Amino acid sequence: MPEGHTVHRLARTFDALFVGEGLRLSSPQGRFAAGAAMLDGRALVRAEAWGKHMFLGFGPRPTTGTGTTTGTTTGTTTSTTTTPDADLAWLRVHLGLYGSWTFAGDGSTRVAHAIGAPRRRVGEQEHALPAASPSTAASSAPPAGETPDGWDVPAPRGQVRVRVLGAHAVADLTGPSACEVVTDDERRAVLARLGPDPIRDDADPERFVARVRRSRTAVGLQLMAQDVVAGVGNIYRAEALFRAGLDPSTPGTDVPAETLRAIWDDLVVLMRDGVATGRIGTTRPEHRGLGHEKGRMDPRRVRQNTDDDPGVVSREESFYVYHRDGLACRVCGATVLVRDAAGRTLFWCPACQV
DNA sequence: AATATATGCAAAG
DNA sequence: TTTGCCTATATTT
Numbered sequence: 001m002p003e004g005h006t007v008h009r010l011a012r013t014f015d016a017l018f019v020g021e022g023l024r025l026s027s028p029q030g031r032f033a034a035g036a037a038m039l040d041g042r043a044l045v046r047a048e049a050w051g052k053h054m055f056l057g058f059g060p061r062p063t064t065g066t067g068t069t070t071g072t073t074t075g076t077t078t079s080t081t082t083t084p085d086a087d088l089a090w091l092r093v094h095l096g097l098y099g100s101w102t103f104a105g106d107g108s109t110r111v112a113h114a115i116g117a118p119r120r121r122v123g124e125q126e127h128a129l130p131a132a133s134p135s136t137a138a139s140s141a142p143p144a145g146e147t148p149d150g151w152d153v154p155a156p157r158g159q160v161r162v163r164v165l166g167a168h169a170v171a172d173l174t175g176p177s178a179c180e181v182v183t184d185d186e187r188r189a190v191l192a193r194l195g196p197d198p199i200r201d202d203a204d205p206e207r208f209v210a211r212v213r214r215s216r217t218a219v220g221l222q223l224m225a226q227d228v229v230a231g232v233g234n235i236y237r238a239e240a241l242f243r244a245g246l247d248p249s250t251p252g253t254d255v256p257a258e259t260l261r262a263i264w265d266d267l268v269v270l271m272r273d274g275v276a277t278g279r280i281g282t283t284r285p286e287h288r289g290l291g292h293e294k295g296r297m298d299p300r301r302v303r304q305n306t307d308d309d310p311g312v313v314s315r316e317e318s319f320y321v322y323h324r325d326g327l328a329c330r331v332c333g334a335t336v337l338v339r340d341a342a343g344r345t346l347f348w349c350p351a352c353q354v
Numbered sequence: 355a356a357t358a359t360a361t362g363c364a365a366a367g
Numbered sequence: 368t369t370t371g372c373c374t375a376t377a378t379t380t
Contacts, residue, residue: 003361052362097362098374117360117374159374175374177362226363233361280361322361343369344362 002095002116004051004231005274008199010101011049012275013111014056017103017169018044022062022140024165028156028172035181036162039091043140045083051194051230052095053178055187057088086184091162096177105169106151112278117175141166194230198267199275205264212252212260219255220248221342229264231271235322238347239282240267242320247353248346281318287330288317321347 022043025036042058049055060083093099100116142148148167156163156172161179164171173179182190195211196203208229212222222228223237232240241248244263246255274280320330325338325347334351 006361094362096373097360098372099362100374161373177364177373224362235361237361 002052002097002099003233003236003271003274003280004049004197004199005271005278005280006115007052007054007095007231008049008275009112009278010115011047011054013101013103013115014044014047014054014164014171016109017105017111017171018164018166019047020044021166023058024141024163026163026165028160028163032161032179035091035179038181039089042089045088046085049197050191050200051197051226052233053190053194054093056091056093057083057085058091059083059088085187088184090182090184090187092178092180092182092187092190093173093176094178096175098175099177100174102157102172102174103169104154106148108168111169115278193227195226195228197230198264199231199271205261208264209257209260212255213257214252216251216253218249218341219246219252220250220346220348222252223263224342224344229267232267234344234346235280235319236267236270238322239280239320240270242349242353243282245352245354248341248348279318281313283313283317283320283330287320288313289330321349323347 020043022041023039025040027033027036039058042061044056045059046057047054048057095116098117100114102114103111104113105111148165151168153165153170158174160172160174161176162173164173196205196207211228212219215222220237220241223232223240224234238248240263243266244259246259246263270280270282321336324336327336328334329336329349329352332349332351334349336347336349338345338347340346
């Protein structure tokens, strides 16, 4: 699931669970031991997402000897942080294809149990952390060797690169393609290489429009390029092009600016909906329904959106073309095609997308 | 036990 | 354009 909406969800979750609190960082797996030691004991000041990168900004290491709290635990957005970005130590995390965060806690804040790669067993629910009785736990993570009050901290499962432990919750990271401590300059250098992110309010759509039209590279490849538009992955790429009725192989120079603006506006809606719901869904109600035509999807490909909550569109009904090769197009009935495009699988309808 | 698969990306050829 | 890497899970041998 690590397209942009996933990462924004993660940043929001870290904000809700950990901002303003001194945290314990460790690397149960060992591969991030040095980085974890650098950040251990510091307070999380800010969590930010841009495209598929998440940055956690940590304040200075507390100088006092005992476990006094560095920040507030008011929990909501009001804390006007006085620490400038430039003074923060940043943890940069990129989930890549396999990365995932798993959460547990005392239930004082409801968050998804896991956010990241499609790790759940087929049919398993992504249940939220169970609500528990109000905890009287301390307002910051405990010193080494102690455990938080009021809830049990689970042992790390699998190859946990980094564990973030607060007073009320714990987060374990497995399988990231990037997990490193960077300076503010290094963080800004990463951001400078990213295109506008449709989920962010500060994004400039015209940067996207101009950039695509500057190159003859196929629009289907450009939509996956993070320096063109940040946060779009294989699903949003395929679905946005379908909804725009645009052939993925169209050279960028040939796509009208109006079409690109429409794609941008569509991505804004689709991806922000993904942030809100935790799932990608792009079909309009009149186009849903299981394969009325050429059979159902291969169940082995149903790896996400498997929750059967009432009112939730099933995984099988969520997409127009993604993973639907060989099936009939939901709109026109033509057979959905698939091919490899620069190492990624591209799905499209040859009749609807011209 | 071995293999196939995945919503990603960077480095090498 | 191809290879390598990060990891857990489902399926096949």
